[in-house]
């Protein structure tokens with residue numbers, strides 16, 4: 001059997017292990033927040049936002065941010081049907097309803113025209129998830145948000161390195177949320193980040209993130225509201241600081257891998273990879289191949305072909321409205337149709353050119 005090609009794997013160097021060991025040995029007492037503060041400041045600087053709050057996950061960052069916006073019972077939040085469950089779960093936890101709309105056939109992100117149609121008097125926000133590194137149509141979504149008085153939230157968990165008209169994904173909407181799960185471009189094992197440039201929202205989220213204890217409160221063990229506990233540890237932040245020093249290199253490698261697939265599959269009609277419109281940069285977190293219906297290629301066929309080559313390729317996200325806890329919305333045509341003829345391709349820092357050849361060869365044989 002050929003050696004296994006994993007689907008993702010972090011890039012950990014001596015720098016990460018050195019910082020983590022230092023935090024474990026010395027990051028206590030008066031130094032217990034050193035790496036955390038440095039990571040938050042560094043990440044905000046990288047993005048160009050005023051504030052960043054490190055969290056235990058992106059799910060937690062989304063939960064905090066939406067609570068900070070006042071989203072609660074009987075409210076609605078509009079998002080794409082094509083998504084990881086983590087984007088929808090915090091909406092449900094707040095007692096609100098996720099409203100799933102169809103995606104665009106080329107970017108696989110939410111379709112602004114369906115977003116506008118889904119707005120009701122109960123709508124409180126639009127959740128723009130930059131799928132697989134592909135940018136949402138932010139020009140249209142921000143315009144809709146402005147006209148209807150709705151905040152646009154960016155779930156940028158998959159969009160480290162992505163840019164829209166020169167601004168980094170996650171820094172553009174009311175707030176952005178990031179994930180540092182082991183599969184993501186920058187990792188702390190588990191972890192996340194809430195970012196914003198809005199003073200009022202930052203203050204609210206900071207209080208919520210601190211078990212409802214406000215910044216100015218001088219009384220010890222005093223809470224002003226019931227908040228949350230989604231903090232990142234200083235140990236994880238130490239790894240984050242090391243990864244952040246290497247961020248341009250981590251992003252560049254992700255982009256080179258997507259470009260490598262593109263070069264190998266360019267002559268193949270009927271297969272599209274992640275798009276990169278000219279006003280955007282695609283951080284290329286997850287190279288994904290979507291096969292045109294006329295190719296007849298199916299998800300199941302792809303899974304069998306990749307498994308036979310000992311390559312860990314993953315399925316395109318199921319439509320969330322197809323999961324048992326939600327109402328099916330089959331009218332979301334692209335979200336229901338595309339997963340049946342698509343596959344995620346392996347992408348990690350140390351993937352070799354030979355690995356790229358092996359993956360591309362499977363696709364070339366399928367079509």
Ligand SMILES: *Cc1c(COP(=O)(O)O)cnc(C)c1O
Pocket residue numbers: 056057058059060084086087129155157158178179180181191192
């Ligand atoms: C990974 C991911 C999340 C969840 O991140 P966690 O850190 O695991 O909570 C949320 N949204 C998207 C789009 C993701 O890809």
